[in-house]
Amino acid sequence: MIDTSIGRWLPFRSRRRTPESFRPRGTSSRISRLSARYDAEVDAALQRLWPKARIYHDREFTRDRADFLLVVRGRGVMIETKVKSDPGLFRGSTLPPLLDRLQRDGRRLVVLVNQGDPTPARDLISTKLGDKGRILVWSGPHHDTELRQAVESLLQQTTRHA
Template sequence: MIDTRLRRWLRSLLGRVRATPESYRPRATSSKVSRLADRYDAEVDVAFQRLWPKARIYHDREFTRDRADFLLVVRGRGVMVETKVKSDPGLFRGSTLPPLLDRLQRDGRRLVVVLNQGDPTPARELVASKLGDKGCVVVWSGPEHDADLHLAVETLLRQMVRH
């Protein structure tokens, strides 16, 4: 009993200290969503390889809110790609996107948000307000949506000037 109270008192005095750094914590709020996200990332990676066989694909394995999941480099030009997984087909508001959008807005980079399902209208408005024509949201749930993903990435690649 005293040990528990002492631990609570120390926690309140010192603040809550995380035992594991953010980079080692699971990617999502639940293991089911985390497994879905990992599987979806792998499927998107395969789609990139299928659509752009000569592209270089860099995958960020560390969990951060201000860096995109992928950097896709096609013909010497790069596009950041953020994947989002929804477990239900409802609206996707993009509530987790602002730190990433702020960083990309400062850096002047292009972004494609790839969503597995749902209505992306609110997220499209959010991305457009932050990045303008340098960002877009596309729903991709398999090879039947390859044309939409290809068009979104190629549109952003055409805008870019090679440095």
């Protein structure tokens, strides 16, 4: 029997790919770069708005943990960032595992989207978390006021962390 698989005959295909070289499912490298840049901008904004706060950034890609934990005056709010490549609707299809976990834990959440209309996701967050969740479009310092208001309103609801 003759091997007709072209991949076995090409020399550059002979390298084995390690799991680290795979892209996260459904995420293009362009979106990954945009996401990393957006996370850095959000981190800078959190430091700018709450200079005395502790900011924890989850560097591991997971669907059930938020990207940031912001602890201000002993109270915490989870921050999830979402990057869209187009200005259309943000439906929040990747949010349910995170929302389910936060619903069980009783945590507060702010979802930041770089662009688009978050109305469908706002309904999803409201259904799962009620008044413990917020979503807003944040694309730079000109949206800092909305970010501060969303986080501060949740901080007033939160019980102290140990």
